[in-house]
Amino acid sequence: MNLQQLRYVVATAEHRTMTDAARSLYIAQPALSRAIRDLERELGLTLFARSGRGVVVTAQGRQVVKLAQEALGAVKEIESLARQSGLPGADLRIAATPSLEPGLAGRLLPAYVSQHPEIRVQIVRCEGREDVVNAVREQRADLGLTDLPVPADLVSRPFERQEIVLISPPGTDLPDPVPMARLNGMRLVLPARGTARRREFDQIFVAYGVRPVAAVESDERRGWLRAVGEGSASLLWYRGMAERAERAGLVVRSLDPSIKKVIAMVHTRRRLPAMAQDFLTMTERGSAA
Structure with missing residues (x-):
């Protein structure tokens, strides 16, 4: 049991649906459900019961939620005592x-x-x-x-505001800037399905009426540039990654129209x-x- 699991329990109890709780925590709903199941298995307790599309806190769950709220509050107070001063050398x-x-x-x-x-x-x-x-x-x-x-x-x-650019393998035949329409059918490295980041990319694609091909779907960012370097796909990411990408021999191009976050x-x-x-x-x- 850890503090993160306690936060998950409290959020689920407050929102009464896994979907809303996951959204408030900024994690994928399956990850939240898995964490709750793991905690219930560890404790040997049933904290939540399914009810339609939502959940109901069990009697045991109410006790755990109350103690979790107290524990999280105590942690915040302890950490605040240590962090408020901002003394030299901190x-x-x-x-x-x-x-x-x-x-x-x-x-x-x-x-x-x-x-x-x-x-x-x-x-x-x-x-x-x-x-x-x-x-x-x-x-x-x-x-x-x-x-x-x-x-x-x-x-x-x-x-x-930072520009989103297209990072591609060397030799890719594309203009600079790349018209958004050229993303249609393009093989891309994308975040895993169901994550907040993936939903944002999907919204961009819908807005511009394009359907890229998800060649790689992963949240392991360390492997994204490697996948591009291997020629598997291109990557949409921030201009701040441009220098690192260019050092790896990749090609960085702007988009038309420009997209900034x-x-x-x-x-x-x-x-x-x-x-x-x-x-x-x-x-x-x-x-x-």
Whole structure:
């Protein structure tokens, strides 16, 4: 049993459907159902009973939910005691996705450290937006850098828009920029079905009336560029990945019309340490410049 499972139990009890609870947690519904089943098996208890399209909390489940809420509240209070001071020599922890980390490390952090040399900055590396959200929620990070949208329980501070580009194997016969119509029938590396990221891509495809072929469906981002390099497919991703892709010998092209996503700093609805607030102020000033 871990804190993440307790959060899943509380969310399921609050929303009364696995679908709505999963959406609020920013995870796929099958992953939530599996986690709940694993916890029930571990505890030897039935926490939820199926009821139509929703779930009902059992008598045992109500006791577990109450204790889970108390435990999560206690964890937040303990962590707040340790994180509120922002004293010199403290760590500022920022969660970031692989595609956005280069901009954080190369542009934002040097500007911040030059103004606050007494603060140590730690990048919490996350596989994707869902991991950033969880890192911030669990207070493993003070701030998160990700694209929008994020769940409503987090505060988002938009500060830039980043272009989505097409990363292709060398020798691919395409113009630059690539008309969106050319994505029709194109073999692409895509996130796994049922994930929030995949739904966003599917919405883009519907909006432009194109039907790419899902050649690779995976949330293992480390393998995405490798799949492109092997000639399996092309990849839609952020301009921030362009340098890494080009170093791997891949070709980066813009899209026509251009598609951009809003990038934001996100945090929980709590009093932030002074060092985190200073970082937010710096990013907001930079976006207004």
